[in-house]
Amino acid sequence: MISIDSLSFKISSLTKSKRILSNINLNIERGEAFGLVGESGSGKTSILKCLAGQFQGWEGTIHVQGKSIAKASLKERSNTMQMVFQDPYGALHPRHTIRKILNEPLVIKGLQNKEERIVEALEQVGLDETFLSRYPHQISGGQRQRVAIARAIILDPDIILLDEPTSALDVSVQAEILNLLANLRARHNLTYLMVSHDLGVIAHLCDRVAVMKAGEVVEVVTREELMEGNIAHPYTQTLLQHAFSRE
Amino acid sequence: MRNVETIKNPDYGMGLRVNVEPTRKALFVKSFKKLCKNPLSASGVVIVTLLLILAIAAPLIATHDPLQQDLARTLSAPSIAHWFGTDEYGRDIFSRIVYGSRVTLYIIFLVTIIVGPIGLLIGTMSGYFGGWIDSAFMRVTDIFISFPSLVLALAFVAALGPGLEHAVIAIALTAWPPVARLARAETLTLRNSDYVVAAQLQGASSFRILFHYISLMCLPSLIVRLTMNMATVILTAAALGFLGLGAQPPLPEWGSMISTGRSYMLESWWLVAFPGAAIMLVSLAFNLLGDGLRDLLDPRTE
DSSP, X not given: OEEEEEEEEEEEOSSOEEEEEEEEEEEEOTTOEEEEEESTTSSHXXXXXXXXXXXXXXXXXXEETTEESSSOOHHHHHHHEEXXXXXXXXXXXXXXXXXXXXXXXXXXXXXXXXXHHHHHHHHHTTBOGXXXXXXXXXXXXXXXXXXXXXXXXXXXXXXXXXXXXXXXXXXHHHHHHHHHHHHHXXXXXXXXXXXXXXXXXXXXXXXXXXXXXXXXEEEEEEHHHHHXXXXXXXXXXXXXXXXXXXX | OOOSOOBOOHHHHTTOXXXXXXXXXXXXXXXXXXXHHSHHHHHHHHHHHHHHHHHHTHHHHOSXXXXXXXXXXXXXXXOSSSTTOBOTTOOBHHHHHHHHHHHHHHHHHHHHHHHHHHHHHHHHHHHHHOHHHHHHHHHHHHHHHHSOHHHHHHHHHHHHOSSHHHHHHHHHHHHHHHHHHHHHHHHHHHTTSHHHHHHHHTTOOHHHIIIIIIHHHHHHHHHHHHHHHHXXXXXXXXXXXXXXXXXXXXXXXXXXXXXXXXXXXTTOTHHHHHHHHHHHHHHHHHHHHHXXXXXXXXXXXX
């Protein structure tokens, strides 16, 4: 589904250049939930931004569904990939109603039966149609994140990029959103690429995890290996220990 | 199939469906009340409203025909018959000021509807696209800003010839650069926000993002800026009128009234004092209104 080969990315200014990603190789299967974990600045979000077209000028190759995305425009990518952001407060336009937010992608794609699709997408994320006339500041953070997820699935993409979708929410709402994401994946056969610094969240949702450190993938482990502590790299072990000690 | 529990809207549960119209109306009423709470901005609102009423109902309010000359009563002092006195041709100054509000509003209205969209378009485009578009637009803006606006307006009127419409064009040409700067600054803070990225990921065209996402967020500060601008526009229009390059006689324009009254100023103070007071009052009112609107619309001042 997504194959990333020797992806490197550096930001260069006049005086110095900084390497953000070096030699990333990942393979994500159709229908898989793949996690990226690591500390701040390890390059997790940068991989998503390369995929989403926010970063230009990376080296290496990225194939999505067998097609290279280096030449694909954002418009072509939008049919297969959508993204859910970390901050539910910044992800929705403050002066658009929920109806307008969900209507926009349908208008852009020129799709029919807009009203039915909007109501259906809302129902899928567990909101009813009375939310349609509301503005984002009139609903809670968890509900905003649900709207953001509805906006991501309304175009029926195959891949959803999740950029720490739960880290800005409180713990009980985190669980709701994670369950919602798991349900949606099962129902629509979605492929997830999720970034998180929280191993618990990753272990809950993802089948496989890539552990990242300083722009490199240290290790790719499955959930089972993670649960059993069956991991090779010392950095992963440190991360795991921290995750346990916090609980 | 549906194993996600639906979150019920609490208002819906009680059988009260919330429509957006009343809330929007309520919001407007609430904002208006908030605006009127501050005595300064309230006085701005009152004076601007009075100006609007004056302009709309000019024939009802004016006591005389503003163009009617009465050479038997030239330069008569304020009295019951002529509240603000008469000018050198015996025309009633009060009526001329009342009709002059139409000219002033006409200039403000035209300048604002020209300057607002142009400034917004240029500012958001240069902020959003960046690169050479930004450089090109901003250099042009710099050139316009570096001229004193009255001098630039004078040059344009001199080139186009005197007249009200030409004054409007000249003022508009000098008034758009600050608006464009403001819109650009706003756009720079917005263009990497998550909702703009989300729209890009949905395949929205650049112009869709500019019109539906970025412009909407620039509007509040732009409205404030334009309202504050109106005071400057009034003064520039009056200055052009004073120099004989704006509205042409016999059209009652406050600036040109002062200009013609200047020759008789020492004997007949009312020729200059009343139009001058009108200009001062109205530009002050627009400034106060702009301040009030800024407190209301600009979240950064809170």
